[in-house]
Amino acid sequence: MKIIKWYKQRRLLAASCLFAALGLAACQPEGEAEKTGKKIDKAVENLGQNIEQTADKAGQKLEAAKESVEQQAEKTGEYIDKSAQSSNDALEKAGRQIDQAISNTEKHVEAAKDSVVDTTKATGAYLDDSVITAKIKTALLNDDFLKLAPIDVTTVDGVVTLRGTVDSEQLVARAIGLVNNQEHVKSVKNELLVKTSVPSKQ
Structure with missing residues (x-):
């Protein structure tokens, strides 16, 4: 201009x-x-x-x-x-990192949850087995015919194993029947011996 x-x-x-x-x-x-x-x-x-x-x-x-x-x-x-x-x-990179962090956190939370559940189950099973064993031992001590018999009791996942020596086959049957009457017992493994040293088949 x-x-x-x-x-x-x-x-x-x-x-x-x-x-x-x-x-x-x-x-x-x-x-x-x-x-x-x-x-x-x-x-x-x-x-x-x-x-x-x-x-x-x-x-x-x-x-x-x-x-x-x-x-x-x-x-x-x-x-x-x-x-x-x-x-x-x-922004895209940050978004991917955030997504990855969330995914990893979810995995860790899930793993921790599974671990807690497994531990709880294991602890609960252990407590249940301990309670079953204690009840069976109490029942054996309260039985007039079995209270003096040296019977060892172990319980794993509700399966009770009896070991020891008794005077007769009748006492073996009595012990098995007493265990089967206890709550939460799934089955009985009989490893009791009669004093003649012959393993019982029951």
């Missing part, structure tokens, strides 16, 4: 000079007027060339500035795109 205004001012100045020169030429002899006219023509031509060159240079500078601005804008756009892509990549 400034260049156009400047260009108009130069044209106005050139026209003023031309009119002044023509006025001077009118006052002088014809030969001098011709010379002066030629000088004015030359001056106007030079001025026009200068104006054109200046306008061309200004136009080139404007084009160069425009290209520079466009390049800068393009670089800025590329940088913004790269930054946005980097941010998206970082």
Whole structure:
């Protein structure tokens, strides 16, 4: 805009000079007027060339500035795109890490839960077996025929094993019957011996 205004001012100045020169030429002899006219023509031509060159240079500078601005804008756009892509990549990576952490936590919680359940079951089974064994020993001690017999009692998962020596097959049967009457007994393994050292088949 400034260049156009400047260009108009130069044209106005050139026209003023031309009119002044023509006025001077009118006052002088014809030969001098011709010379002066030629000088004015030359001056106007030079001025026009200068104006054109200046306008061309200004136009080139404007084009160069425009290209520079466009390049800068393009670089800025590329940088913004790269930054946005980097941010998206970082967010996706963080999301994957969070998902992995949640998955690992869930696995640990599940494993801990299973471990607690298994431990509880094992502890419960142990307590149940201990309670069964204690009840059977109490029942044997309270029985008039078996209280003096050296009978060893062990219980694993509700299966009771009897070991020891008794005086007769009848006492073996009595001991097995007494154990079978106890709560939570699944089965009885008889390893009792009669004093004749013959293993019982019952």
